[in-house]
Amino acid sequence: QDPTAAHYMFQDDPFLMPRNAANARLYSLSKEAGRNAAKYIIKQFPQYFDKTFAEPNIPCLMPETLTPEIEGVSEEALKERIHLRRVKDSVDLFDQLVQAGTPVSLETTNSLLDLLCFYGDGESALEKQEEQKEDLEEPGVNASEQKARKRQSQRGSQSSDSRWRENNNAERIFKVMPERNAHSYCTMIRGMVKHGASAKAYDMYIDMLNERHKADVHTFNALIAAVPYLKERFLERWELAKVFLNHMAQQEVQPNLLTFNALLKTLRRCGGLGKSMSLSVIKEMEALDIEPSLATYDHLLSIFYRGVDLCSSGIILEVLDDVEKRSFIPQDPDDGMDFNVSDNLHCLSSGEKCCDLKDIKLAYRLNKVMEKGDNWKFLDMDKLNAYWSKFFSLLCMMEQIDVVLKWYKEMSPSVFYPTPKNILDLLQALDAANHLEVIPSVWEDMKQLGFSRRNDLLEELLSLMSRERHPDEIQLAFAKCAEDIKAFHGQSGREQAPLEWTGSALGHVALLFSRVGRTQDAWYVMMERFQQINRIPTDQVMDEFFACAKQTNCPDEAIKLVKLAASLGLPSSQRLKSRTEKEFELSEKQR
Amino acid sequence: PLSPQTRAARVRVGKGDKPVTYEQAHAPHYIAHRKGWLSLHTGNLCGEAGAAERALEDAFLRRFLHGTFPGLLADAAVLKRRANLLVVCVLLARGLAPAKLHFLGGYAETLLSHFYKCPVRLELQTVPAKVPYKYL
Numbered sequence: 098q099d100p101t102a103a104h105y106m107f108q109d110d111p112f113l114m115p116r117n118a119a120n121a122r123l124y125s126l127s128k129e130a131g132r133n134a135a136k137y138i139i140k141q142f143p144q145y146f147d148k149t150f151a152e153p154n155i156p157c158l159m160p161e162t163l164t165p166e167i168e169g170v171s172e173e174a175l176k177e178r179i180h181l182r183r184v185k186d187s188v189d190l191f192d193q194l195v196q197a198g199t200p201v202s203l204e205t206t207n208s209l210l211d212l213l214c215f216y217g218d219g220e221s222a223l224e225k226q227e228e229q230k231e232d233l234e235e236p237g238v239n240a241s242e243q244k245a246r247k248r249q250s251q252r253g254s255q256s257s258d259s260r261w262r263e264n265n266n267a268e269r270i271f272k273v274m275p276e277r278n279a280h281s282y283c284t285m286i287r288g289m290v291k292h293g294a295s296a297k298a299y300d301m302y303i304d305m306l307n308e309r310h311k312a313d314v315h316t317f318n319a320l321i322a323a324v325p326y327l328k329e330r331f332l333e334r335w336e337l338a339k340v341f342l343n344h345m346a347q348q349e350v351q352p353n354l355l356t357f358n359a360l361l362k363t364l365r366r367c368g369g370l371g372k373s374m375s376l377s378v379i380k381e382m383e384a385l386d387i388e389p390s391l392a393t394y395d396h397l398l399s400i401f402y403r404g405v406d407l408c409s410s411g412i413i414l415e416v417l418d419d420v421e422k423r424s425f426i427p428q429d430p431d432d433g434m435d436f437n438v439s440d441n442l443h444c445l446s447s448g449e450k451c452c453d454l455k456d457i458k459l460a461y462r463l464n465k466v467m468e469k470g471d472n473w474k475f476l477d478m479d480k481l482n483a484y485w486s487k488f489f490s491l492l493c494m495m496e497q498i499d500v501v502l503k504w505y506k507e508m509s510p511s512v513f514y515p516t517p518k519n520i521l522d523l524l525q526a527l528d529a530a531n532h533l534e535v536i537p538s539v540w541e542d543m544k545q546l547g548f549s550r551r552n553d554l555l556e557e558l559l560s561l562m563s564r565e566r567h568p569d570e571i572q573l574a575f576a577k578c579a580e581d582i583k584a585f586h587g588q589s590g591r592e593q594a595p596l597e598w599t600g601s602a603l604g605h606v607a608l609l610f611s612r613v614g615r616t617q618d619a620w621y622v623m624m625e626r627f628q629q630i631n632r633i634p635t636d637q638v639m640d641e642f643f644a645c646a647k648q649t650n651c652p653d654e655a656i657k658l659v660k661l662a663a664s665l666g667l668p669s670s671q672r673l674k675s676r677t678e679k680e681f682e683l684s685e686k687q688r
Numbered sequence: 689p690l691s692p693q694t695r696a697a698r699v700r701v702g703k704g705d706k707p708v709t710y711e712q713a714h715a716p717h718y719i720a721h722r723k724g725w726l727s728l729h730t731g732n733l734c735g736e737a738g739a740a741e742r743a744l745e746d747a748f749l750r751r752f753l754h755g756t757f758p759g760l761l762a763d764a765a766v767l768k769r770r771a772n773l774l775v776v777c778v779l780l781a782r783g784l785a786p787a788k789l790h791f792l793g794g795y796a797e798t799l800l801s802h803f804y805k806c807p808v809r810l811e812l813q814t815v816p817a818k819v820p821y822k823y824l
Contacts, residue, residue: 124787131793135799158801159805
């Protein structure tokens with residue numbers, strides 16, 4: 098792995114390489130936007146792209162044909178529209194068929210119900226795009242009506258799970274159907290649960306039981322997932338879930354992995370009861386020979402590690418053992434959901450609590466697991482960044498400074514972009530190990546990452562630099578940093594609000610300047626800036642400045658300092674005056 | 689020896705204020721001596737077909753790139769064909785923001801892939817400005 102290169106999706110050029118997390122996200126999103134623009138062009142003008150001269154023909158590079166072929170009112174036309182996912186067209190065609198009196202077969206009606214429940218009687222993405230285009234193309238329509246429609250379709254596209262409206266198309270068709278079989282009921286229940294109408298789903302389930310139909314595994318999964326929305330108290334939720342499980346056993350439906358995952362998800366919302374029950378759920382799973390997936394472990398960990406107080410990290414070790422032994426394939430929509438991140442979060446939080454060395458070993462093991470096989474596919478860019486930043490914080494807390502610096506150099510511009518918290522942790526670790534000469538390079542990184550305007554980081558940096566005296570070259574480097582920071586404060590304007598100086602920051606800067614012997618700069622800082630922000634420099638600053646003035650042999654400066662101190666009414670002005678008289682040879686006028 | 693009336697791919701000597709890149713400054717008889725090829729494919733080898741199609745594709749690609757990256761091309765694009773893959777190496781000036789260059793890159797790659805039914809990879813390199821070799 099090349100530590101200086103960015104992710105392979107970016108172009109390999111110093112100008113085009115992202116320097117911080119925000120830039121990385123921006124560039125990857127803009128590349129994706131470019132691809133979408135190209136796809137839009139291809140969809141608009143398919144006539145230029147559909148010549149097949151490649152042998153063999155590559156279907157994924159040809160434009161898609163989405164317009165239905167068969168015209169006229171017939172069942173085949175309905176089937177085709179359902180296949181192409183055109184919700185509104187298929188509903189209209191169905192109504193036309195029913196009005197014309199032609200019987201529509203049960204399978205077709207069922208597939209229509211499937212389509213409607215999947216999209217929740219909203220529109221599929223295609224139709225929304227066309228609606229928006231039609232809005233744009235009809236200038237004759239009333240402008241306000243147009244805007245209202247566009248806004249609504251935009252809002253509809255933003256809320257991906259839309260609400261289940263009363264008496265919408267799916268329910269209407271369901272009621273109208275002359276005969277319904279188990280499949281219709283199942284579809285309706287799953288659609289209702291998906292789009293939030295859990296109570297109606299439960300009623301429909303009762304209806305189905307009355308008609309003595311059998312539900313299938315997916316319906317039961319949906320019902321179990323809907324349990325938290327049906328009951329409030331923990332015990333009632335668990336009882337209802339057990340009722341569903343008993344029904345499942347009665348109807349001889351085999352539970353599968355998703356059933357158990359839904360059960361665990363429900364147990365997550367059951368508080369303390371969840372802890373005791375989840376272990377028995379896992380044992381059931383093993384008895385039935387179903388291998389737990391990543392989502393299972395995720396639910397388990399969140400049940401056990403919720404809240405601040407932590408019983409034992411026993412279970413996380415077992416989980417990690419299991420995870421290391423097997424390789425995972427995605428089986429559940431929740432799998433991609435931050436398994437590794439939540440894992441690391443838990444081990445990080447446990448690391449903070451007990452400060453136990455074995456937790457850093459946990460982190461290393463987790464790292465190895467992530468690099469093995471296909472596991473990297475579960476983390477996308479944002480989650481990768483979060484994972485690495487948590488890992489790095491843990492490292493800074495627990496490990497020696499050499500290891501920390503090695504990881505930092507390897508990971509920093511290529512694999513992850515440090516967050517401000519990471520930089521703070523790094524500075525503290527450097528402080529603990531007394532390695533403060535690395536600070537100028539950290540400042541360079543900070544500038545590159547765009548953190549140079551964050552007050553907390555600047556404070557930390559300046560205070561670390563100015564705390565003690567250091568050998569001279571390091572002092573020079575520090576003074577250069579201080580000058581950079583001063584320049585940053587100076588340049589206000591553009592779109593950002595100007596950076597405010599704080600008293601302590603100014604004091605540190607003055608200190609650093611005076612230690613190096615740059616009297617002019619230090620004096621400028623003292624006079625102008627302190628007056629500007631109405632703060633008083635500390636005694637330490639005064640003393641340092643005095644020492645600097647003595648070193649460079651400028652008695653005028655010393656006198657100016659004394660006058661300043663006197664004007665500000667500081668108690669140390671007397672002391673400074675006496676020092677001045679003693680240590681400098683002053684002419685009569687100056688005296 | 690070449691006739692003095694040849695005018696192919698040569699930049700004529702002028703007043704001395706015209707910056708000319710290395711590529712432009714050398715005449716075609718320097719190819720394989722001081723210059724390389726701008727388009728690499730196997731169509732011109734003995735027994736291979738398709739040279740004319742490749743030439744047509746090259747012409748289209750150069751015009752396409754000239755239009756997609758308006759005013760940013762610092763030098764002629766180099767096209768390399770490896771099996772089915774088309775690698776387009778473009779030298780750009782830093783006129784647009786990096787996010788916009790990524791956008792144009794993604795757009796060009798997808799569009800060209802769909803147009804030519806083969807995977808197209810775009811390799812961009814940025815320079816501060818056009819690099820002059822001499823002034824003619």
